[in-house]
Amino acid sequence: MSKLKAAFIFISPNPDNESTEKWCSWTHTAGVDLLSIGVASYKEGVEAAKKAVAEHGCGAIELCGGFGLRGAAEVAAAVKVPVGVVRFDVHPGLGNVSGDTVF
DSSP: OOOEEEEEEEEOOOTTOOOGGGSEEEEEOSSEEEEEEEESSHHHHHHHHHHHHHTTOOSEEEEOTTSOHHHHHHHHHHOSSOEEEOOOSSBGGGTSBOHHHHO
16 A cells, blocks of 8 residues: 555634745655645635645645635535545634634
């Protein structure tokens, strides 16, 4: 069985409008190579997911709880790999609201 490459995409507000390209890092374990990617919006999340699949060969995407139902649906529609979602009814990093109310 080959080693899985996966991406974890998390929402991180970007008040200084800095480049989110630097918000990426790899974690390598015996069973999975995990690319962690921080994004500032659902739009960036969709683009990051596409890039993770096309350029990095990721075969699965996991989304943080900051992605609401709409955000998760947008990412899932954009890629042809399984997409999982960590669930929060409200996310503490977004002021205790769903990403759906922010983005």
